[in-house]
Amino acid sequence: MEKETNIILRVSPSDKKIIQDKANEAGASVSEYARKMLLSGSIIKIEGDEKKILNGIANNLNQLTRHANSTGIIPVEVAATLRELIEKIRYAYRKR
CATH class of the missing domain: 4.10.860 (DNA Excision Repair, Uvrb; Chain A)
Incomplete structure (x- = not known):
């Protein structure tokens, strides 16, 4: 499927490095890694x-x-x- 739109995400330089390292560990590009995490990742909300x-x-x-x-x-x-x-x-x- 062709990707037609962008999502702009601002992160600190240290966060960017962590994301890049995690993508490399997963054998994926940063874009692939971010897409998979955004679509299937989860956040635990504690209140x-x-x-x-x-x-x-x-x-x-x-x-x-x-x-x-x-x-x-x-x-x-x-x-x-x-x-x-x-x-x-x-x-x-x-x-x-």
């Missing part, structure tokens, strides 16, 4: 209480990451908390 919960989890992850980076070690309780947070995030996405 209300779920958004507050995920923001709290993200905040906890950031604090744990800062702690691990500043000390160079990951204590057992931090690793356990990370696993727990990852499971909560997985559960949130499974509900969709």
Whole structure:
């Protein structure tokens, strides 16, 4: 099928590089990749209480990451908390 129209999309230089890299990994041109993602990709919309919960989890992850980076070690309780947070995030996405 011949393509007859254009969609103009503005992105930052870093986003453009990421999109180009993903297209290359998929073995497609940027145009092909974008077309397939726009037509069959999905976006998970999170609102209300779920958004507050995920923001709290993200905040906890950031604090744990800062702690691990500043000390160079990951204590057992931090690793356990990370696993727990990852499971909560997985559960949130499974509900969709």
